Amino acid sequence: MIKEPIEKAKILLEALPYIQKFAGKTIVIKYGGSAMEDPIVQQSVATDIVLLKFVGINPVVVHGGGKEITSWLKKLNINTGFIDGQRVTNKESMEVIEMVLAGKVNKTFVNMINNAGGKAVGLCGKDAGLIQAKQSTNTKLGLVGDITNINTDILNLLEQNNFIPVISTTGADQAGNSYNINADYAACEIAIKLKAEKFILLSNVEGILDKSGNKVKQVTLSEIDEMIANGTITEGMIPKVESVIKAVQNGVKNAHIISGEIQHSLLLELFTDFGIGTMIK
Amino acid sequence: MIKEPIEKAKILLEALPYIQKFAGKTIVIKYGGSAMEDPIVQQSVATDIVLLKFVGINPVVVHGGGKEITSWLKKLNINTGFIDGQRVTNKESMEVIEMVLAGKVNKTFVNMINNAGGKAVGLCGKDAGLIQAKQSTNTKLGLVGDITNINTDILNLLEQNNFIPVISTTGADQAGNSYNINADYAACEIAIKLKAEKFILLSNVEGILDKSGNKVKQVTLSEIDEMIANGTITEGMIPKVESVIKAVQNGVKNAHIISGEIQHSLLLELFTDFGIGTMIK
Amino acid sequence: MIKEPIEKAKILLEALPYIQKFAGKTIVIKYGGSAMEDPIVQQSVATDIVLLKFVGINPVVVHGGGKEITSWLKKLNINTGFIDGQRVTNKESMEVIEMVLAGKVNKTFVNMINNAGGKAVGLCGKDAGLIQAKQSTNTKLGLVGDITNINTDILNLLEQNNFIPVISTTGADQAGNSYNINADYAACEIAIKLKAEKFILLSNVEGILDKSGNKVKQVTLSEIDEMIANGTITEGMIPKVESVIKAVQNGVKNAHIISGEIQHSLLLELFTDFGIGTMIK
Amino acid sequence: MIKEPIEKAKILLEALPYIQKFAGKTIVIKYGGSAMEDPIVQQSVATDIVLLKFVGINPVVVHGGGKEITSWLKKLNINTGFIDGQRVTNKESMEVIEMVLAGKVNKTFVNMINNAGGKAVGLCGKDAGLIQAKQSTNTKLGLVGDITNINTDILNLLEQNNFIPVISTTGADQAGNSYNINADYAACEIAIKLKAEKFILLSNVEGILDKSGNKVKQVTLSEIDEMIANGTITEGMIPKVESVIKAVQNGVKNAHIISGEIQHSLLLELFTDFGIGTMIK
């Protein structure tokens, strides 16, 4: 019986240097993939984010929502195709995409964070001019946008006042046209602009795998280059890997690719000695 | 040629005492009805709101969106009925209502304000716990909610930092259930909690009409009681009239019912000598 | 009847981008000449200045008062001559000059601004060490002073607390001797030190006139050089033109020479599309 | 040789508890009478005021200037009479009074303080609406005013930013009419509104004298009543005594009547053990 408390104390003590290290720092979390679909995982992520805020860390959440979008487009009999993993977007589908992301996925997750004791505020890229965009140079994609500017005023304000920003990645250009923005890229740009301490890609991907299929715990930028060159990192992972590389090259201290399948993976990644997923330095 | 500048100067001067009077004050604008459907009127309202902010007034916008909701429910083959002008709401329609309000109507209007030079931030009642609700006592309405609390922390923060809040009136209870909230009532409660200087109901209604169908310029609370009693104010107007009465009885200095059909009606109401619509004192 | 409100709204809307552009900026207004003598014009200028403050602009007023000084010197049987348009000043006349400027012209205009709803504070160059001076190198002028330093601490403090500074241009040296300072030059130096957005010379002069006597709407520094060289700009205008040139060359965004004869010329110059007077860029 | 430093140290040490006691407190000094006319006394008073500010006390100076006014009125051949020691004031003399007070006496003293190392700002009652007045009920006095309100916003701002306010007591009513205000009464009202620690009447009067003509060191309000009743306090002193009584009855901790004839009487009164003049508690 005396044993248990000592174990508990040890775990709290293990967390101490990490809490100390990250206090007051901004951590951008891209939350997407199937890790968004399981309500239990969602609940676990929401709870973790609230805990981060309570111990003085500033989490900024950028979410995806591809499956939910596909499901609603289907209900409305709107067809969309994909080019290189990006959804071809026309005016009709753009309207639905924004409704689903900013009106459903975003608000549902905001609500979960608030029920867990946090104070989340949902934003899309149009709010306070957060994500300014233009039509992608790859014009076949239609209303897919490239980011032209990130205005973090609203994020800084919310952070400093103990609110947790939750962001849907649609944006607009100066003429007011709406664009569908890749969430990995948007999260990466936001992390850079906020000079984030960490950029965490939380999805259903366990991390970067080596040739034998084992997860790599830590990897440097040059090792990644090699792994892409020799085909160890394959197609599906390339966009994610590109965004973490860009973040680390532009001032974000380090980046992680972790899986949401282990419950409370955020807490474990940040506050314990064993890393979940792969850390890019 | 000399005549024109003097006319211009006179109008700017006429606006002076009003600008002085309202500087630093909060004005809650309920924006709804067919005034929301015409893009030219929308543009005019967005421009007016930006001007208010520039001259130091703090506009808070609460919007409706009934027709847009009806249109999307129809596309999705979801039937809804109405009881006493309130939409009967089930889980399926609630999902759509929130998507359309918070993901489409809200973001479209936010975008318009921002293009006009403002810094708008779209919120629904779930963001930062803004509108807390419970199921309406009129249980036939389903997921229609009664307001249990308004938490204006996020509104005060945005106001003080020159952002313009734009609010969709869905809310949640402590268990996380979503509710559809009547926008007139929500706007009224927000105006009360913010101790607003003015509460403006901007719709397609020209104002309160007397027996002969002429618009009444000013009316007191007791005169309204009489007009309801003798049938001058009829059914459709009653909810609007109820919310302006409640606002005025609870500390809001005065309330206006004005039509969006005259362009820039907000500017004209606030900054010129002739009143648009009806003022309730 | 519907036409008039639309006209009013249009004028308010025309003012919007200007109000937005100048909000929070400092505008130094040199107010002098016969534009100071007509009580109706004075009232119009005072009202305009209050309006500027209300919409978030920081006006700083520097005034002249030559005719009033001449009138009092005459009442007291004190003779003064002029050299190159500058008043030759001895101890006896210096005493009267300061009394008339700081004790009469200044306080009268302060009072007008305050009656129009502003909060003006009258200063002379001695207050808070605002204008430090030494005897002019042109010693024939007697106690006419050259500016050695401008200390804007008191101006910044008043601006930030919503007061409107109104300045008489007498100054002192470190030994405590008083000097009569040319108001055009003093206003210019204050505009430079405050990094003013605009420097407006408001007098009875309509603007810079071309050879045919027509007012030039905009003019660059090099065009002015040419106009002085070819005699288009003649003697009386040279001091005014010199001070606006110096201001623009030292960081003031732009300068205007406008006439007070058109009522509310400040409002019209700043907030409408047709320029009054000449703008120097 | 060793003796002198010990004497110096003793005097600095004697000042210590007084400096401690008054640090951060406001002291209103009414400066008038013949104590204003001798340049050496003026210099001594200016130096003392600067020292007070340096050791953390907030002096607010209200000055008179009767003799200077009389002299200028004479130069301008304007006759004025006196009723009960108050100058009968018409429009013509009012103009001169304000010029002399706000444009000459005030600015001269401001200049002296600034030369002694302080940062003085001269104000009259019109600046920032400091003294609001109406025509005296004793209408025979003409434009002599009774105080209707004191707005100390500008005084608080100057105090908090290390400026020393120097005040001429002319004021205006809401219609913009100018009034000549008794400086003793104005100083008293300002002391009350500022919740001053002390109100010091510095003039050529040595203090309150007893029947034998000896100065009374301390006196209570009831003892004063008796001295007026039995004729010990005679006519000339009554207005001064009235204003110190009113100050003490309305929250000012204590009041002093002291003479400027002893150099540095302010320092000696505040920072040494022997009192100059009479203290009213």
Added chain:
Amino acid sequence: MIKEPIEKAKILLEALPYIQKFAGKTIVIKYGGSAMEDPIVQQSVATDIVLLKFVGINPVVVHGGGKEITSWLKKLNINTGFIDGQRVTNKESMEVIEMVLAGKVNKTFVNMINNAGGKAVGLCGKDAGLIQAKQSTNTKLGLVGDITNINTDILNLLEQNNFIPVISTTGADQAGNSYNINADYAACEIAIKLKAEKFILLSNVEGILDKSGNKVKQVTLSEIDEMIANGTITEGMIPKVESVIKAVQNGVKNAHIISGEIQHSLLLELFTDFGIGTMIK
């Protein structure tokens, strides 16, 4: 291997509502008895205190040091007796007591906290007038003091700037005489003055024991009265119990008596579901 992370996450999650509840709150810890003598326990307490600070709690430490004092008095051949558990204190022993407490015990513990990553500042009751005292009414005790006032200015300043105050309980009277103050009582008074959320008595006592010698988990004030009355709480515990009772009766939310023998007992008491020791409500 997957099991362990889930266990870790569960413990971090269990701590969440407690961290949230106590964030920004002040917790006064009286640290004494044999719990102060074991370097491993000291280290554990120091580490816990640093963790509390990192998660936003404000710990204030008040320490004892009886055994260390006794040891030094013996080395110096100074005899002291005890009356009712209080040390009889003369001038000679008072000097040694203060040296040992403020110069040795205090600085040693400050050093331990700082080595654990905190920023501790050691104070005795003389610093910043923290503990003002007078000679105890029980004069047989000699220089034992009763508290006359607690001045928490320095504690508030240190708290707000992320320092951890560590306090030795000697104090002084206005004449500068030193007194030995009971640390339990001093800690209690400090907790009351700081409106502490909790007052924790951390010593070698396990808690309050019932008649059978089992620790009582929670107890109310009235139950304690009964336990004293029926002799369950015996002599040695009475001073400790008195100070926790006084704290709870004067606004401290709750108080705990816990043992330092279980390592990290502070963390376990505050952040886990099973209570160490006895909680008094």
Added chain:
Amino acid sequence: MIKEPIEKAKILLEALPYIQKFAGKTIVIKYGGSAMEDPIVQQSVATDIVLLKFVGINPVVVHGGGKEITSWLKKLNINTGFIDGQRVTNKESMEVIEMVLAGKVNKTFVNMINNAGGKAVGLCGKDAGLIQAKQSTNTKLGLVGDITNINTDILNLLEQNNFIPVISTTGADQAGNSYNINADYAACEIAIKLKAEKFILLSNVEGILDKSGNKVKQVTLSEIDEMIANGTITEGMIPKVESVIKAVQNGVKNAHIISGEIQHSLLLELFTDFGIGTMIK
């Protein structure tokens, strides 16, 4: 009788430019030698320090205590030797040194300052990591430390909040070992880190003496070099002279060596025209 006040006023006036010059500046006072042993001198120094604080100067006191240490070591039968004037320190004597300095000398002086009306806070080098040290390279000295870093956070905080820091010069290394630090050197390093206006060495030494044994009033760094070279400055003075030289070479405006034998020598040095001791520029 009139003569005395004028003398008093003159002395207060003489102090004015000095008070003005030093207001808001930091002055580090090394207080040691026999000047610390006489209670009357101690009282005089404490009073002076409080006066400095009242007139807006920020005194930081660093004290010695060699004789008191020697006395307690003797009582405890602990032998210590000296090498080059530095005490050889072992673990046993280190414990006593810290107790005597931080627990007795420090707290006694803190108490004296507080009784004189100041708000002193006693610190040793361990508090808030103020003095970080390592073992001296001269290892024969045992636990004598060389300074590796000065962390002035706590000093800045105390200064800004009107507290007077009083510092004992023991320090610790990162492993938590305690070191005895030379107080002259520590005071010098603190003065440099705080960018002090002055560094005053207050001891029983009258100043630097020339060949004839007369005190030198002012001396430059190069003159000191010469005096050391030609044997005018002899052994005992060298450490003091070294620390004042280092301070002046590293940004401290000037340094003084003064004697505490003349009462209130701090006041006289700072606030009067005749210098006590020697000033190094």
